[in-house]
Amino acid sequence: MSWAMVTEPGEIRAIALVQQLGAMDSWEWLREQGHRLESGGNHHVPASLRRSVKRWYEHARTIDLPGVHRAIESVGARTLVPGDSGWPVKLDDLADEAPLCLWVRGNPDLGAVSRSAVAIVGARAATAYGVGRAGEMSADLASQGIAVVSGGAFGIDAAAHRGALGVGGPTIAFLAGGIDQFYPRANAAMLAAICERGGAVVSELGPGAQPLRSRFLKRNRLIAALGDATVVVEAGLRSGAMSTARQASSLVRPLGAVPGPVTSRVSAGCHELIRSGMAVLVSRAQHIVELVRPFGDLAASDADIVMAGVQGELREPQESAPTWLTDAMDVVRSALRARRRGVSIDEIVEVTGLATNTSLAVLGELEARGEATWRGRGWELIDSSR
Amino acid sequence: MSWAMVTEPGEIRAIALVQQLGAMDSWEWLREQGHRLESGGNHHVPASLRRSVKRWYEHARTIDLPGVHRAIESVGARTLVPGDSGWPVKLDDLADEAPLCLWVRGNPDLGAVSRSAVAIVGARAATAYGVGRAGEMSADLASQGIAVVSGGAFGIDAAAHRGALGVGGPTIAFLAGGIDQFYPRANAAMLAAICERGGAVVSELGPGAQPLRSRFLKRNRLIAALGDATVVVEAGLRSGAMSTARQASSLVRPLGAVPGPVTSRVSAGCHELIRSGMAVLVSRAQHIVELVRPFGDLAASDADIVMAGVQGELREPQESAPTWLTDAMDVVRSALRARRRGVSIDEIVEVTGLATNTSLAVLGELEARGEATWRGRGWELIDSSR
Known part of the structure; x- marks a missing residue:
């Protein structure tokens, strides 16, 4: 957790250290070598790492660990690190860009909730057509026990989460900022509902971290990795959703795109993905299910178990x-x-x-x-x- | 021509006879053997052909050749047979389904007009969206000297022809009935305009033939064969346009399909063609040009020549x-x-x-x-x- 607080998401040098030495020993190493480096004494930091180690060490000295714990507790968040029982192993496919730690609000068993999951992403400035399709497809997927993963943003993201919430299905939102702030603020009620109804709001950034542009792009890799498939509903040619699509492709996860009017700017990205052969055209939820379960290999009972768990959470507060x-x-x-x-x-x-x-x-x-x-x-x- | 009047379009046994014996000798053969067969005398008709020969012979006896010629002349039609200078050689790709004869109104040099051509087809019950796309894409193609080939029907067909007419570009309509009747009647003015403005209205059926359902399906193979590529703008899952698309595919001609809202029934056929990989998604005319000229191999001067000829025809009647x-x-x-x-x-x-x-x-x-x-x-x- 401490490592995650002093590094940027996906900083591969830090990830390599943690993966090689383990979280505890690598942290010890940072404190010791960072101190020696700063005080000008003898140290064992390779030249290529020195700038990073200095930056991490400076960050590390400013961490107010008790304060962090208070912030986490006040919002009911928990941390997950690789190996924890709730850890979503699909994220390990990110290899040297895998997250070191996740902060989770809502359902702490992120692995179980996301066992069968689809990422549905798209434009913030979505059209009524796109919002309708995202909502309907998500509702259909979620009602089959498939978790809907997205980024909690306006437009397609929100429609995807709400579609799943609407049928009492599981949904997971990855934030680009700290776990203590629901961002964007206007979606705070929706994000709270996700946590209350068996889903989860997740970030790899600790309390207080701001949602910077670079962090949005890094966050997208988590959405792509947690989805067994990614579906782009509406996206401009240069957009965050297109970056998520590329992440999914580079993870060799199936990619779908929803077509729309060729006169719509926010369908242009989808059409480009289909034209280039990167994405399969999907026009209804069943097409997405076929991407995720090409051989129908998830038995119905699995979906029932997932749904029963989520519905149980949902039916309580009435x-x-x-x-x-x-x-x-x-x-x-x-x-x-x-x-x-x-x-x-x-x-x-x-x-x-x-x-x-x-x-x-x-x-x-x-x-x-x-x-x-x-x-x-x-x-x-x-x-x-x- | 006589053969074409006694057979149905694409009757492969008759086509084989004509292709093997030549039009004249095969016609002589039909008259002689048909007469012997009917009168119960000795004949040389293989058992498998006897029913067909009887039918053709009965038809042949009823042909009023002078009447046919009068009908053709009254509408200003001409006949083309393989080998004629205006014959569109692309139709020979249909092999044993190639037409024996074409009746042409308008520009008699069908080969020259269709040298660079795209078939644009789709639903009769098209939406405003589809009509708009067909019209705009056709206008764009025709203004680049690419002839627009279609079926003269309501909806997408008419929008495609009108798009080309609108920019003074070449367009060709294949009828499913006799060349003497413009069908559907409501499109008669448009079909007449096609003939007057350098394009052509074409049928493989002689005067008096009715536009039957089976003839529409057979007609579609001519549209697909004359187009260097076929583009489906809007089509229901089971529709004539889908049959044209399959014809184009079986001719190994490139196939494009225009996406639309997944909520539109008449975009469902297009989406299915794209999903299955049969068609490439095309969202603007340039995508279609890329299908036809993947290496940009038609020099600009060719297009200029075609356009100059057509424009010349167009500017006269004012x-x-x-x-x-x-x-x-x-x-x-x-x-x-x-x-x-x-x-x-x-x-x-x-x-x-x-x-x-x-x-x-x-x-x-x-x-x-x-x-x-x-x-x-x-x-x-x-x-x-x-």
């Missing part, structure tokens, strides 16, 4: 709903009652006039109460009279 | 325009004047409120009058004061 939610639930109930067959999110949005995200939240609530369910092709009310 | 057209031209002129840079078809449609097809027709008229031109990225008024 406080009285706010008025707007009660009203919205009535509207959605009528919309579902008016049709015999399953109703898609888009149809619900069209009929009720609610926003996609709101509709998903309401459907999630109705499902949590056992009133509605997703049956293959759409949402349906559960007929309690039968 | 009768007085109908009132609606004069009005529409005023509206489009103002729209172009309001912007300094090139204006896309979509922007013109948005600003003027005219339909896409109308806008294209009006722009074509303005271009024919030397008032407007397409410059790389959009339409512009030609400043006559400079």
